[in-house]
Amino acid sequence: MRFGDLLHLATESLVRARLRSIMMRLAMAIGVAAVVVLTSLGEGARRYVTGEFQALGTELLIVLPGRSETTGVQPGMFAGETPRDLTLDDARSLLRIPGVARIAPLVIGSVPVAAGELTREVPVVGSNSDFLAVRNLSMAQGSFLPPGELDRDLAVCVLGSKVRSELFPRGPAVGATVRIGDRRFRVIGVLADTGRAIGFDLQELVIIPVSSAQQLFNTQSLFRIMIQATSREAMPRVREAVRAMLKERHQGEEDVTVITQDAVLATFNRIFTALTLTLAGIASISLAVAGILIMNVMLVAVSQRTAEVGLMKALGARGRQITAIFLTEAVLLSIVGALGGLVIGFVADAIVSRFYPTLPLGPPPWAVVLAVLIAVASGVVFGLLPARRAARLDPVVALAGRR
Amino acid sequence: MIELKDLSRRFQVGEQLVKALDAVDLAIGDGEYVSIMGPSGSGKSTLLNIIGLLDRPTSGEYLLDGRGTTSLDDDELAHVRARKIGFIFQSFHLVPRLTAFENVELPMVLAGTAPAERRRRADAMLASLNLTDRAEHRPDQLSGGQRQRVAIARAMVMEPTVLLADEPTGNLDHVSGADVLAALEGLNSRGITLLVVTHDDEVAARARRHVRMRDGRIVADGSSPGQPP
Numbered sequence: 001m002r003f004g005d006l007l008h009l010a011t012e013s014l015v016r017a018r019l020r021s022i023m024m025r026l027a028m029a030i031g032v033a034a035v036v037v038l039t040s041l042g043e044g045a046r047r048y049v050t051g052e053f054q055a056l057g058t059e060l061l062i063v064l065p066g067r068s069e070t071t072g073v074q075p076g077m078f079a080g081e082t083p084r085d086l087t088l089d090d091a092r093s094l095l096r097i098p099g100v101a102r103i104a105p106l107v108i109g110s111v112p113v114a115a116g117e118l119t120r121e122v123p124v125v126g127s128n129s130d131f132l133a134v135r136n137l138s139m140a141q142g143s144f145l146p147p148g149e150l151d152r153d154l155a156v157c158v159l160g161s162k163v164r165s166e167l168f169p170r171g172p173a174v175g176a177t178v179r180i181g182d183r184r185f186r187v188i189g190v191l192a193d194t195g196r197a198i199g200f201d202l203q204e205l206v207i208i209p210v211s212s213a214q215q216l217f218n219t220q221s222l223f224r225i226m227i228q229a230t231s232r233e234a235m236p237r238v239r240e241a242v243r244a245m246l247k248e249r250h251q252g253e254e255d256v257t258v259i260t261q262d263a264v265l266a267t268f269n270r271i272f273t274a275l276t277l278t279l280a281g282i283a284s285i286s287l288a289v290a291g292i293l294i295m296n297v298m299l300v301a302v303s304q305r306t307a308e309v310g311l312m313k314a315l316g317a318r319g320r321q322i323t324a325i326f327l328t329e330a331v332l333l334s335i336v337g338a339l340g341g342l343v344i345g346f347v348a349d350a351i352v353s354r355f356y357p358t359l360p361l362g363p364p365p366w367a368v369v370l371a372v373l374i375a376v377a378s379g380v381v382f383g384l385l386p387a388r389r390a391a392r393l394d395p396v397v398a399l400a401g402r403r
Numbered sequence: 404m405i406e407l408k409d410l411s412r413r414f415q416v417g418e419q420l421v422k423a424l425d426a427v428d429l430a431i432g433d434g435e436y437v438s439i440m441g442p443s444g445s446g447k448s449t450l451l452n453i454i455g456l457l458d459r460p461t462s463g464e465y466l467l468d469g470r471g472t473t474s475l476d477d478d479e480l481a482h483v484r485a486r487k488i489g490f491i492f493q494s495f496h497l498v499p500r501l502t503a504f505e506n507v508e509l510p511m512v513l514a515g516t517a518p519a520e521r522r523r524r525a526d527a528m529l530a531s532l533n534l535t536d537r538a539e540h541r542p543d544q545l546s547g548g549q550r551q552r553v554a555i556a557r558a559m560v561m562e563p564t565v566l567l568a569d570e571p572t573g574n575l576d577h578v579s580g581a582d583v584l585a586a587l588e589g590l591n592s593r594g595i596t597l598l599v600v601t602h603d604d605e606v607a608a609r610a611r612r613h614v615r616m617r618d619g620r621i622v623a624d625g626s627s628p629g630q631p632p
């Protein structure tokens with residue numbers, strides 16, 4: 001028998017047995033669509049997070065107080081709990097390390113910020129002029145903190161765009177005065193809305209010079225020091241130098257953790273890839289279920305068509321040919337179902353993307369290939385038993401319609 | 404040439420052993436036209452199935468064109484069936500999804516014949532049975548007589564040497580039954596061995612040789628010279 005004829009016979013019976021094959025295709029389609037959609041979500045989340053981190057700049061190192069064994073993000077949320085604090089002098093010393101382009105020390109706290117009648121409790125970040133470049137931010141209005149000595153205590157502040165619109169619903173913010181805690185600050189700029197949200201929500205904070213923040217929160221210690229290396233290649237060297245430098249400054253005590261953006265990124269990548277794999281695994285179960293349905297439906301098809309099988313044998317068909325005919329039907333069904341599932345999956349992706357445009361949805365290619373392969377394989381595996389049963393039918397009994 | 408020697412076919416049905424064929428001896432030469440009659444359950448269909456290699460005897464020997472068939476495996480049987488045997492059934496057994504043309508084509512599809520060759524032979528076959536204008540119809544769009552003629556075309560398209568018809572007119576009215584018989588006899592007159600199982604005396608009378616069965620045995624076997632062809 002020719003392969004083209006085999007396909008023709010199989011499609012012929014699929015087209016004629018509508019309901020049965022529609023049910024089967026649907027089951028297969030749902031399975032494949034589930035794989036596509038779920039892995040898209042996992043992959044989308046991964047791409048989103050990766051994108052966020054890359055937007056922060058891959059040449060970033062972060063020094064946090066306290067010794068942490070893991071390389072993950074470990075917010076030692078409140079400074080002062082750790083054995084030795086990071087200080088402004090520590091930060092300043094890091095600038096001497098070759099390969100360090102910029103540093104931005106960080107102090108953070110939450111205090112009421114008031115403009116006229118309006119008061120909001122927002123995170124207040126103390127930093128320096130380099131924070132803008134280190135965090136890849138840009139200004140909507142005015143200017144950022146002026147460059148200068150770290151310990152210069154200026155009464156100026158920069159507002160996140162959301163804080164601005166809440167405190168100054170009407171009228172310009174730049175040039176106005178706000179009260180932060182018990183001190184008055186002049187607004188010199190407003191941050192542009194970058195749409196990025198990893199770390200803290202940059203639109204929801206107020207930035208003031210680091211030494212002003214230290215006075216405001218009555219602390220000498222820093223929450224973080226962010227370091228930008230001159231290049232990605234310099235990162236390992238810089239990291240070691242930073243460690244050594246701070247160890248020396250802290251009387252030989254290794255009491256800080258230096259994490260690199262790359263390490264964080266790698267961790268997130270691992271987490272989200274695992275998540276995607278898990279989702280793919282779960283979705284694959286529905287493919288297996290679809291496979292079992294295929295077996296059921298094919299068994300029914302075989303028993304409905306015993307007379308036909310008998311006839312084929314009377315016309316000189318070999319057992320192998322009968323197997324091939326039924327197997328081709330099962331596989332065709334699952335291929336059509338799988339393609340339908342791809343369409344459903346991608347349409348679902350497109351719909352979700354409309355509602356969450358920031359989420360870069362899209363299944364990883366391996367998941368698409370895998371889903372289709374599993375679908376086809378289950379067509380083969382689960383179609384084999386019914387096909388073999390058909391081939392083994394006694395032609396005389398089959399023709400007589402006695403079973 | 405069909406030769407059955409001391410051939411038996413028994414079925415075990417529960418406790419009971421049914422002798423569908425009981426020590427049958429039969430020889431049918433090429434080009435013969437044989438009718439097989441007998442009461443229901445006498446073993447006519449079983450005999451036809453064994454001659455058509457769809458079923459195997461429990462004991463005894465069956466030689467087709469001088470070659471023993473009992474030692475052939477399933478694939479070899481299928482091969483012989485495809486090339487030497489044509490079947491006609493009481494209930495036509497057309498594949499309902501396929502058109503008349505596709506049904507006729509089916510044995511050649513299974514044999515792997517090239518499409519152009521298939522078309523030529525199927526067209527010729529349908530034409531010889533006056534079915535050309537029905538080629539694209541599906542079985543449910545055909546009359547009983549037309550369906551049986553499609554079945555004949557399908558049985559003949561591989562140019563077998565033996566045509567086995569199990570009550571070919573059983574489901575047909577008189578007129579279409581006559582059409583079908585005429586078609587079968589036309590083939591016989593061109594040299595095909597024709598075996599017709601029937602309950603109808605009139606149908607049986609048209610054959611040149613008459614076999615009568617009872618309880619799995621051949622109880623009468625005689626030719627009737629001078630009968631109409």
Ligand SMILES: Nc1ncnc2c1ncn2[C@@H]1O[C@H](COP(=O)(O)OP(=O)(O)OP(=O)(O)O)[C@@H](O)[C@H]1O
Nearest residue numbers: 397414416421423442443444445446447448449450
């Ligand atoms: N597959 C089978 N299993 C068990 N018994 C069978 C089987 N096939 C046939 N028989 C028995 O063998 C005997 C002969 O059956 P067969 O079908 O050959 O009769 P028949 O002469 O064709 O009858 P009819 O005129 O009703 O078609 C019957 O008793 C039948 O019950």
Ligand SMILES: [Mg+2]
Nearest residue numbers: 447448449569
């Ligand atoms: Mg019978």
